[in-house]
Amino acid sequence: xxxxxxxxxxxxxxxxxxxxxxxxxxxxxxxxxxxxxxxxxxxxxxxxxxxxxxxxxxxxxxxxxxxxxxxxxxxxxxxxxxxxxxxxxxxxxxxxxxxxxxxxxxxxxxxxxxxxxxxxxxxxxxxxxxxxxxxxxxxxxxxxxxxxxxxxxxxxxxxxxxxxxxxxxxxxxxxxxx
Numbered sequence: 358x359x360x361x362x363x364x365x366x367x368x369x370x371x372x373x374x375x376x377x378x379x380x381x382x383x384x385x386x387x388x389x390x391x392x393x394x395x396x397x398x399x400x401x402x403x404x405x406x407x408x409x410x411x412x413x414x415x416x417x418x419x420x421x422x423x424x425x426x427x428x429x430x431x432x433x434x435x436x437x438x439x440x441x442x443x444x445x446x447x448x449x450x451x452x453x454x455x456x457x458x459x460x461x462x463x464x465x466x467x468x469x470x471x472x473x474x475x476x477x478x479x480x481x482x483x484x485x486x487x488x489x490x491x492x493x494x495x496x497x498x499x500x501x502x503x504x505x506x507x508x509x510x511x512x513x514x515x516x517x518x519x520x521x522x523x524x525x526x527x528x529x530x531x532x533x534x535x
Contacts, residue, residue: 363427363428363429363430363436363469363472364427364428364430365425365426365427365472365473365476366425366426366428367403367423367424367425367426368396368399368400368424368425368426368438368440369400370400372426372435372438373393373396373397373400375435376392376393376396376426376435376438376459377389377392377393377396379435379437379438379459379461380392380393380438380457380459382461382462383459383460383462384457384459392457395422395440395442395456395457396424396440398420398422399422399423399424399440400424402416402418402422403423405418405420405421405422405423406421406422406423406441406443406480406484408421419444420442420443420444421442421443421444422440422441422442422456423440423441423480424438424439424440424456425438425439425440425473425476425477425480426438427460427469427472427473435461436460436461436464436469437458437459437460437461437464437469437470437473438457438458438459438473439455439456439457439458439459439473439474439476439477440455440456440457440458440477441453441454441455441456441477441480441481441484441486442454442455442456443484443486451485451486451487451488452486452487452488452489452490453481453484453486453488453489453490454489454490454491454492455474455477455489455490455491458470458473458474458477458500460473465499466499470499470500470503471503471507474503474507478530478532481532482532486532487531487532488529488530488531488532489509489529489530489531489532490512490527490528490529490530491504491509491527491528491530492525492526492527492528493525493526493528494519494523494524494525494526495524495526501526504528505528507530508530509528509529509530510528510529510530511526511527511528512527512528512529513526513527514526514527515527
């Protein structure tokens with residue numbers, strides 16, 4: 358276990374290719390395409406998390422997002438990324454999804470995923486989120502373990518969601534209201 362001093366910051370346009378490269382070592386090719394599309398949508402509208410559902414609708418945006426990167430303090434190397442997403446049509450607008458989360462393979466198991474997840478959860482709470490969801494696949498067992506250890510509860514398993522034998526797992530975590 359190697360402790361890498363790091364900082365978490367808002368993702369910027371300059372991070373796109375590094376995030377895409379990191380993701381290509383973690384996720385399936387078709388997943389990487391979806392991730393990059395979501396990230397670009399955020400970068401084209403970076404202030405969406407601060408808008409009301411009505412303001413989003415007026416701008417023709419149905420999903421508010423915010424993305425973060427963890428980088429090494431010493432050299433700025435991208436160590437991981439994550440984000441938060443809430444949809445304008447999610448009722449009271451107090452429901453959000455943990456967006457794609459990835460940690461460089463060589464830094465997995467060092468608590469960086471937990472630190473990034475805690476950062477995103479803190480941001481979700483700042484934005485008034487009460488229910489936080491995440492979707493993952495059984496073929497990412499490290500992610501499943503991290504979510505379960507961090508208090509997420511399995512609420513649905515959808516068989517064959519991504520094709521034969523490719524299930525999806527949906528987890529939920531409730532935040533206490535202040």
